[in-house]
Structures are given as C-alpha cells and as structure tokens.
Amino acid sequence: MSARVAVLGAGKVGTVLARLSVAAGRPTAIAGSGDPAALGLIVDVLAPGAVPMTSADAAAQADIVIVAVPLARLGTVPAAALRGRVVVDAMNYWPPVDGVLSAWEGATRSSSEIVREILGVDVVKSFNHMGYHELDAWTRPAGDPDRHALAVAGDDGAAMAAVSDLVDAMGFDPVPLHPLSAGRVLQPGSSDIFGADLTRAELLSTLDALGVAPAAVCP
C-alpha cells in the first residue's frame, strides 16, 4: 500500500505539496493551525481529495509527515505525534517573514539539524529549495529529459528512500544527499541551488562543483 502522507501547513507551499501528493495517488491529509473545518474551501479549491485534519491527527495516521509551516511557528507543531513517522522538513529560515529567530540566525549547521533538535525526531530535508510556483509547474513524468531534480538530504536510509519515492511519484528526480548536514547547500543564499531550474544532471554537477558528493544510493 502506498505511504499515507500528512502535510502540516496549508499555506502557499503546503497546499501545493498536498495537491501533488493526491495526484501521486497517496492518501493525503492536510492541516493548518486551526479548526480543520475552516480549511474546507481552501482544500476544495487547491488540493481536492486531501482530507483536512488537525495537525496531531494528520501526523498520527500518516507514514510520511511533511512539515511546511513558517519556522517561527515550529513550536506549535505537535512534536509528540511525529514520533515513529518519516518527517520531512520543507522549511527555510526566512527573516523577512519569520523575523530574526535566534535558533537559526547566523547558524553554521543546516537549518534542518536545528529543526531535528527542536522537534526531537529525525528529519529528512526536501522540497525546500524550490518555490511553490515551481513545485506546482515543474512536475514531469519519469524519463522526461527535462525532469527537474529535488534533493533529499537525511541520515536514515529507509526514511530517505521513502521520501525519494514520494518525490519521484510527485514528478521530480530525487537526488539523495547524506548526511542531513550536507543539505545546508540547499538553503537560501548558501549556494545557487535554491530557486534554480535544475535537472538531475545539472544538480549533480552543481553539487560536484560545491564539493558535495551525493549518496550513491540511500544509505
């Protein structure tokens, strides 16, 4: 059976990811910060087929939980409900919206290592380096020569494989990076990867130029 997906965050990027997940044939739940009933109209228009739930319920019933809330709101994510799930960090530190957050400001670690510490669960970093318009517009079937690449950075091989599978089913070529800390190059401003239009070959050569070796297979 295909993995059940929960998307926490029903904003710009969360609604796109939920739509792609539904299109990939995955049972998909979506949560905002409040009452799931209030999400009805948004989900009906932007991600029909996804099921609005509270974040705790959405996470509890899922195999893969994509966290896509502003980092300033990370503290409101029900961390306990994430235990035992594959957790994807799709977030970026974005001071123009988040304000200055001391946990991330000036950090030399990957922002996902900090997310992992705060949530207390292992995470996989993906989806963060593409804008929500592009995530929506750039899906391509497997084998298409122009298919775009999405990096999947993590420590745990099984979790990375599950996320890579989802990325592929959504319409992108997954490029695994190991360990999680290597995903720092995917962050805004840390290289030219963020926001760039890259096929798998192009992402690989960009990583190569940065001296980051992709994981041959998910470890």
Added chain:
Amino acid sequence: MELGIYSFGDSGTVSTRQRLADLVSQARYADEAGLDVIALGEHHRADFTLSAPELVLAAISSVTERIRLSTAVTVLSTADPVRVYQQFATLDQLSGGRAEIVAGRGAFTESFGLFGYDLREYEVLFDEKLRLLLELAREERVTWRGRTRAPLEDALVTPRALQPTLPVWVGVGGTPQSAVRAGRLGAPMFVAIFTDPAPARGLVQIYHRAAAAAGHDPAGLRVASGGHMYVGRTSQGARDEFYPYYAEYLAKLPQFPGGMPREVYDQWIRAGLLVGSPQEVIDKIMNHRELLGISRYVGQFDVGGMPAGMVDKSLELFATEVAPVVRKESA
C-alpha cells in the same frame, strides 16, 4: 480596466529630498498621461524613502487632478486603524475623493520593533485591525473591543472621507487564508504577482467563494494585481537595461545575497515578470486579466534605484503605449 503604478521610493544613489521630488513629478506626469492610480508603499528601512506614504500622497494630491491615491501596502498590523482612517479621510477630502488604502503584510518586519509590536502576534494584529478599519470606513461612530488596542465606545472618528465609503483593499501575497479573509469581509482584493499569474487563479476562486458564502454581493467584489514592471523600447533592450537594477534589488531577499543570477532573471521573465517591450507588457497584463478577472493592474515602476531618466522613459512607454492598448482590448 484601470492601470497604475506603485513605488516604494527605493533610495538609489540620490538624496531623499531628490527622490521624493522625482516621485511627485512622476505622479504628476502619470496623472496628466491619464493613468488611473498611483500607490505608495510603506517601509521602515534605509533603502526606501517612504515610511509615511500618506504625506507624499498629500503632496501628490495637490499637483494632480484625477489619479487615485493609494497605498501599497499600509502595514496595518503595526499601525492604529483609527489614525490610519483619519489620515486617509483627510487625504480623501483634500484630493476630492481620490484616496484608497491597501492593507497588507508588507515584505519586511522592521515596523514591529519600531512601534513595539510582537511579530508572533502578526495574525491577530492584522485580523483585528483590518476589521476595525473596515468598520471605521463604513460607520461614523464605532464601538469596538479586542486584544490589540484600547476599546472604543461609540467613538466618533473624524473627519469623514468625502467618498461615501473609503475604499480599503486587502493585499494578498499568495497565502490562501488571506484570500478567504478578503472574501469573507467582502473587501476588494489586491494580489501581488511577480512571475506566473496562473497559480493565483485558485486564490481568486477562493476569494469569490468565501464572499458568496458570507452573503456579499458579487457586484461589490474587485480583484487587482500588481508587481515589478519595466517597459523598454525593445524586448532585449528592456531585459538588459533593467537587469543590473533588478539583480541588486533582489539581493534584499534571502535567496540572492550576491544579487539575482541572470539565468534566474530570464527564467522569471519567461514565467511572467513584466519586463519587456510595450507589446510584451500588454500581453502579460491581458493574461492577468484573462486568468484572474482583474479590473486594475499596477506596476512597480521604479525598482532598484534606477536613475530618474530610465524610470521616466519606462513610465512614458507604459502610459502612452501600454495603457491605451490594454484599455481598448479590455473594454
């Protein structure tokens, strides 16, 4: 279809005095050339000269006759809606009924620290203050109670605007919850769009459905869009002339600390950024209209501290070659 321009008053290399003088004369030109709207942003940083748009709009009102005078956007979360209403009601009286407000989030957060607000309270601040401002625009006496400012008990807020109801738009950046709010409140919606307008179709649909569910008359709803714009004589010329200024302007964003790479710029133009010849800009505005049903487009016409001469030329092409065609095609 209404066409207009907006500015954040980017500092560039000239003095603030010069920059504001240029802006007033560009607004005067826009009025004479028949553009419908000039809108000014509100930022609280050294790289922009406009933190008090209402004052500059008042100066513009005295040298113009028809052009509507708006903000883009009023950072309502860190302002007092009572004061905002008074300022724009005054502007409305001074200008013979031309004032408008676009209330929104804005791209930066400095005003929170400056005025003593907590960014974590953003949602409740915006929501409460927007409701209050809409009520002030409709009612002369207001009774209000909330978390974010002192209560009002049958308070008389004067002067009243000259227009029967001062227009208050809700500015939306892409978050669907904002479109729900605009629709539920029955307020006109301004959508910021920089590249592809297609994803905003969902927002517009949500807006109309939320308004219908709240019982608002569809005839009272309006959608406008706007974003960065540069018009050049030729397609390639426009791209090349504008690129250095845009690249540097976008260095303010976290993703382009060293400036925007040329490939990304070209990709954005392909996706929909309004940079090009008059015909290309016409086509892109008409695409917004077809996809989103907009009745107003406003372009940010002086991005990135371009020299006044460049801004003037682009503005002239917009007013004389783009606007008349868009008006005709959309009539």
